[in-house]
Amino acid sequence: MPSNPPPSRRYDGAMVTARPVRAAVPVVPAELGLVVEEVGTGWCGAVVEVDKERVSLEDRRGAVRVFPLDPGGFLLEGSPVTLARPAAGVAPVARRTASGSVAVVGQRAQVAKASRLWVEGKHDAELVERVWGDDLRVEGVVVEPLDGIDDLAGVVRSFRPGPTRRLGVLVDHLVPGSKESRIVAEVTHPHVLVTGHPYVDVWQAVKPAAVGIAAWPVVPPGRPWKEGVCAALGWGESWQGWKRVLAAVDSYADLEVPILRSVEMLIDFVTDPEQQ
Numbered sequence: 384m385p386s387n388p389p390p391s392r393r394y395d396g397a398m399v400t401a402r403p404v405r406a407a408v409p410v411v412p413a414e415l416g417l418v419v420e421e422v423g424t425g426w427c428g429a430v431v432e433v434d435k436e437r438v439s440l441e442d443r444r445g446a447v448r449v450f451p452l453d454p455g456g457f458l459l460e461g462s463p464v465t466l467a468r469p470a471a472g473v474a475p476v477a478r479r480t481a482s483g484s485v486a487v488v489g490q491r492a493q494v495a496k497a498s499r500l501w502v503e504g505k506h507d508a509e510l511v512e513r514v515w516g517d518d519l520r521v522e523g524v525v526v527e528p529l530d531g532i533d534d535l536a537g538v539v540r541s542f543r544p545g546p547t548r549r550l551g552v553l554v555d556h557l558v559p560g561s562k563e564s565r566i567v568a569e570v571t572h573p574h575v576l577v578t579g580h581p582y583v584d585v586w587q588a589v590k591p592a593a594v595g596i597a598a599w600p601v602v603p604p605g606r607p608w609k610e611g612v613c614a615a616l617g618w619g620e621s622w623q624g625w626k627r628v629l630a631a632v633d634s635y636a637d638l639e640v641p642i643l644r645s646v647e648m649l650i651d652f653v654t655d656p657e658q659q
Contacts, residue, residue, distance in 0.1 A: 408455040413438050413466040418521075420458040421450050433468050443484065443518070444651065480517040481634040496523045498549040498653040499542070504528050506625055507553060507585045513632050515646060522654045535577075536569040544574040551649030553642075554579035576652040578645035584608050585642070586628050593637040594628055 411417070413433040420427040421440065426448050428440030433452075441447045450456065454465045500519070502508050508528040512519075519526060529538065532554060544550045552570070557563050557579025567577045582588050583602075586609065591598050602611030609621040618624035635643055 408463050408465050410467050411459060411464045412469040413452075414469055417459075419464070419466065421448075422456050422458060422463070424448075424450075426450070430466075433466070435468055438466055443522070443654070481514045484518055496525075496653075497547060498524060499551070500524055500526045500649055500653055501529050501550065501552045502526060503532060503553070503555050503585075504530060506629075507555070509629055510585055510588070510632065510638075511553070511646060513629060514635055514638065515650065518650065522650070524650065524653055532563065532566055535566050539570055539572060539575055544572050546574060548574070549653045549655070550575045551653045552577040553645060553649060555585055556581065556583050576649060578648050580639070580641040580645055582639075582642075586612065586625070588639050588642040589628055589632055590637055590639060594631040 413430045415430050415433075417430045418428065419430070419440065426440060426442070428442040428446075428448070430438055431441045431447060432439040435452075437449050437451055439447050439449050452466050452468070455463045457464050457466050500511070502511060505528050508526050511526050529535075529552075532552075535552070539550065539552075542548075542550055550572075552567075552575065554563050554567060554577060557567060557577075558581050563579065567579070570577055580588055587599050596616065600612050600615035602608045602615075609624060613619060613621055613624040616624070618627060631637065
């Protein structure tokens, strides 16, 4: 006796074509800070506002676009989802990272990209991590200390920068006429950006009020700056002084504008989507 064709079934002599069952698209509350991609445009951003019909997404550069809450209209970690307004209750407040950006919700840290962010030393790296660490993990950018920039041009050549292997470098005491400015002038690669701040040491990039002092002490020429500061303030050894300084930094608000501007420029440079 012939068997029925696999895609069909018979009921009382009638042929009924079986249709494949489509997996239901999950409904996800559009919580503030949730990062999604809009299917139609590819726009990726964090939820900053939502109502019954629309959701506003802010990308990492602060631009905001509004999209309708269409079924299956978004991707969450690559999978289709339908966004819905969160259940009624107390209006949520978007959590911000220490750098002031909208905190990412429900997204794992990215695999490290080939591009890098270099800083002069360990203290610089720890300060950048404290303020921009959340952002850098989302972007997949690794911060590496250089232990000085005396051979910056040579180290840059060894890195072999390229369109998808960009390099950002943060330099201390980058002011006209300084030794640092002459070293930086030797680096001219199109896929390398060097920025800096005017402070002798990255400690000075922390606002004095944040560490409970009126101003950073003036250290006489010829004396190591950190040692002079710790002696003047009674902070003990340099490592003890740095521990005090780093603990005083809670967010970007505790840092001076020049370092904020420089680090943001470097992050934008190494994460430029057109170069990835």
